[in-house]
Amino acid sequence: MSNTDLLRPLAPSGSESRPLHTVTPEGLPELMEGLEPPAAAFLRDGGFAAEAGRIVLVPGAEGVSAAVLGLGAAPASPWTYGALPYALREGTAWHLAGEADPAAATLGWMLGAYRFARYRTPARKPALLVPPQGTAEAQVLAEAVLRARELINLPAADLGPAELSDAARALAERCGATFEDIAGEALAQGFPAVAAVGGGSHRAPRVAVIRWEGSAEGPLVALCGKGVCFDTGGLDLKSADGMKRMKKDMGGAALMLGLAEALMRLRAPVRLLVAIGAVENAVSSKAMRPLDVLRTRKGLTVEVGNTDAEGRLVLADLLAFAGEHRPRLILDAATLTGAARVALGPDLPALYTNDENVAAALLAAGDACHDPLWRLPLHEGYASWLDSSVADINNVGSRPMAGSIVAALFLRRFVPDDVPWAHLDVYAWNDSARPGRPEGGEAMGLRALLAGLMALLPAWAES
Structure with a gap:
């Protein structure tokens, strides 16, 4: 491979990371109740309805404190997670929280991070995922x-x-x-x-x-x-x-x-x-x-x-x-x-x-x-x-x-x-x-x- 960083856009287990909340429309009310009131209000005022693939960055006291990914009503495919590596800030590390399928999320993240980089330097590097337990096969x-x-x-x-x-x-x-x-x-x-x-x-x-x-x-x-x-x-x-x-x-x-x-x-x-x-x-x-x-x-x-x-x-x-x-x-x-x-x-x-x-x-x-x-x-x-x-x-x-x-x-x-x-x-x-x-x-x-x-x-x- 020409660029091993893009081959494995994964952070070591235990790395400092931010939560990526994954949620279906059915599970959205429970997520809202568990978030801090300002974060819940931010999602509510933005019209977030957990549509498949929609990504929202949640502000906190020191910048972005979390992200939320909509999974949609149907079972999420790997492609639901595919935009995350470049929608989230370069170099940041994230861990899954919520209703995500760990294997599908890991697969989608890794496939979404890939860019053919043999002949030029990519414009930016992807965000990193702390891989969940049990995803070695997906990797x-x-x-x-x-x-x-x-x-x-x-x-x-x-x-x-x-x-x-x-x-x-x-x-x-x-x-x-x-x-x-x-x-x-x-x-x-x-x-x-x-x-x-x-x-x-x-x-x-x-x-x-x-x-x-x-x-x-x-x-x-x-x-x-x-x-x-x-x-x-x-x-x-x-x-x-x-x-x-x-x-x-x-x-x-x-x-x-x-x-x-x-x-x-x-x-x-x-x-x-x-x-x-x-x-x-x-x-x-x-x-x-x-x-x-x-x-x-x-x-x-x-x-x-x-x-x-x-x-x-x-x-x-x-x-x-x-x-x-x-x-x-x-x-x-x-x-x-x-x-x-x-x-x-x-x-x-x-x-x-x-x-x-x-x-x-x-x-x-x-x-x-x-x-x-x-x-x-x-x-x-x-x-x-x-x-x-x-x-x-x-x-x-x-x-x-x-x-x-x-x-x-x-x-x-x-x-x-x-x-x-x-x-x-x-x-x-x-x-x-x-x-x-x-x-x-x-x-x-x-x-x-x-x-x-x-x-x-x-x-x-x-x-």
Whole structure:
């Protein structure tokens, strides 16, 4: 991380701090009775009604003596607390009082304090939270999200395939996992589609593999991430506007690395296999061409209908690799299609899965932790749109419709039929700043995947 102060905007336990009163509309009368009369009058005269996210600074004899945060009537999300680090004075420390959910408050505070500061000094530092007892898990989760954000925000000049692989290596070293970097001839032989996608760049492609034996008896979960560090579109070149944010095209890899970090640091009772396809889709005399036919790890041949549909080629080899290990579940994530964003907008990742139990667990978890997913169908009627007259399959559909569904159907061809699998098509970016969610890279779906996995574990143990 570029700025550890922003990574952990937390004051040591026992620090001198001011109270942050958190209150619902229902609990407001009781809070008013407990405050000093001048403070209660100040809130009353200001029309404070405990609306979600509203922050009021309460004056005292020597300046601001306290703050009050409205939680609203519905259960507060982490975003309710997200504006606090910069709404409260720089350098001040605060402790929670009232009706706050300690974990949500800690998570929201840490996510709200983040600013991408690799290349400039932030205008100010955030206020600090004295973390409540029992929030260690929330702190780990926040740090996993922040590292994923930081990777996505890095310019492609500073985060190429080698640097993304190095980030995976550093994660493995921090968490006591093993690491393998596959490049050169080994990559060309073992991951030929990945090699073809990255062959046009002077920055050589690679596959980063992390293996973690957290629980010898635990189920194996495979995580596969699209790590296209920059996507020009290849010879089917993107427009200037379409290319502008393509440093975030490795957002799926960042998401999977963040999820892996959370699982390992929380000592989840699973084993992990993480595969990151780190490439740059560039334009050169060595770039793959439209109508080329590529080999894949699974043995299927793919006709390149469009060089800008490269992410699914990367994932094809990763999914085949994962399937060879017969995991209990394969999860993949990718900034795969603009069609998903047309259908669902920037904030809702599209979820595809071949397993109803996995779907139910992930969707419920996303709703519960305010990290929603939306399931789209693997509609069999569109599978023939991927037919090719010269290869086993085309990498794009024959019709300009249902692009996200067709991409998911392509990926499904590389997953064993009897292995549960879920695919997330994510945007990985906040177009504008909101409390807890600054503009820039975002690990959408990470918290939902973590919570959903943890919910699935008891049923897996019984099966």
